[in-house]
Amino acid sequence: MNTGRFRQLLDRPGPFASVYFDDSHDTHDADAQLDLKWRALREQLEQQGADESITDQVGRAVKNLRAPVGRSGRAVVASAGGVVFNEHLLRPPGETLVRVSELPYVVPIVELGYDVGDYLLVVADHTGADITAHINGAVRSENVDGGGYPVHKASGAETAGYGDPQLRTEEAARKNVRAVAERASELVDEMAIETVFLVGEVRSRSDLLAALPNRVRDCTVPLPIGARHSGHGYAEVQQAVEAEFRKRRLNVIDDAAARFTAEIGRGSGLAAEGLGAVCSALRQGAVETMIIGEIDDATVVADEAMTTVAPNADVLSEQGAAPAKTLRADEALPLLAISVGASLVRTDERIAPADGIAAVLRYAPTLH
DSSP states (O other), rough: OOOGGGGGGGGOOOEEEEEEEEOOOOOOHHHHHHHHHHHHHHHHHTTTTTOOOHHHHHHHHHHHHHHOOOOEEEEEEEEETEEEEEEEEEESSOOOEEESSOOOOHHHHHHHHHOOOEEEEEETTTTEEEEEETTTEEEEEEEEOOOOOOOOOOOOOTTSSOHHHHHHHHHHHHHHHHHHHHHHHHHHHTTOOOEEEEESSSHHHHHHHHHHHHHHHEEEEEEOOOOOOOHHHHHHHHHHHHHHHHHHHHHHHHHHHHHHHHHHHHSSSSESHHHHHHHHHHTOOOEEEEEEEEOOOOOEEEESSOOOOOOHHHHHHTTOOOEEEEEEHHHHHHHHHHHHTEEEEEETTOOOOGGGEEESSSSOOOOO
16 A cells, blocks of 8 residues: 555654544444444543543544444544544455554554545536546536537438538547546646546547556556436446455455565565565665555554664664663554555455565665
């Protein structure tokens, strides 16, 4: 998962409340169930010593997010400065999890969150398109009308002398497709969009793809959902978009596992596993992708400013830093990876790294 959206956590002072629970909305009494779940969550927050202001903010977040469709999980991360994350998850977590800690706990978001970046949705036909930009969670829509008419040949005979009606309709359709291609390309460049989803009947999709410049065509994903104005719903399109992003996530996990296994196998120094090696790589800013497995309750130590981290106080002292904090490894290491611009991957059965933590590295550091 790209960690850019997590960087806001680096400037937030603790403590944090990190809450993950089943937020499914698939029963007739789902709203009443949510109230009961919140009571249980609030009790756990209070038992763990959460400040009342943080508890109140979590409560408002739990109750105010739009209800999901069907099975879903929820992630809420808040600090004294406000709610940082309040979002649905791909599926409910295995169990309800509530933590009040100096650092936020983001591993469940890495594992179950919608890793959906900015994208453009183009619903097109030969008369124009509806274009929706999804940017930083905000949505902006517009309609593109190329002005080319008619795009359908009349069923009856036409007056002679006005040219071939088939040629006129084809040119009108091409004019409209060019207008859509130009506007979509402008938005891609203007907003630095990395993914364009294209919806429409087969001919419309193929003609628009052909009209797009290569740089835009290469990032365009056709979705075989149906024609514009055919009655397909928002939920159907959204499911197709999310399915594509889920496929990409699995590809990212496959790639990280393959690279880690290959680098470990060849002894290149471009992979690290275990708390000691990964902490050393983090200190040197060498981590490109952190691979998070089952870390369990392992801890690390850090200096007061959390600029140096080590598996124990002796190693930290060897680095010339005084041990000031003992932190959960599954909270501290992902946050440090975010600080050095690394991506995060929650691994599955593909690999089982030592101590539940591994990394693919940008370069071979000096490992201590």
